[in-house]
Amino acid sequence: MSDLTPEDIAAIRKEDGGLRALLRAQIDIGKARRQAPTVPAPRRPTGRPPGAWPAGAAPVERTPSRHTAADWTKALDDYREWLRTADHPEFMDEGQICGCTGCTPPTPKEDQ
Known part of the structure; x- marks a missing residue:
């Protein structure tokens, strides 16, 4: 609409409903320029409800x-023994205690 002059607008106003018709035409032109959104193809029917297991199937058991x-x-005892024989910095310093399960030797269980 920037190419309209004041004379053009005055002429449009003299017409009966001219300005309204012009504005509606501008809206229609803008709508026509927009592209319609593409509709994705519908999924093929599977014959079962969405999210359900197919007939005769079940989840895999553990x-x-x-x-x-x-x-x-x-295996854990072997790993602890390997840690003791390897260059493990936690065992080099007697004051340092590693709190991980692998480094911590198991405490003997008392008979119940």
């Missing part, structure tokens, strides 16, 4: 560990 508690204890 596989049990192949290692027993004794195996884990032995």
Whole structure:
């Protein structure tokens, strides 16, 4: 609308409803310039409710560990022994105590 002169506006005002028609035309032109949003293609039907497992299917069950508690204890004891034989800075200073589970030797359990 910046290319309109005051004379053009005066001529438009003389017409019956001219200014209103001009402004409505400007709105319609602006709407036509906009592109319509692209609509994504609909998903193909699966035949089941959204989020449900397909018929005859179930979640995968957790596989049990192949290692027993004794195996884990032995592995941790081996790791602690390796730490003692390796260059571990926490063991070089007698006053320094490492609080990690691997460095802390297990306390003997009393018989119950």
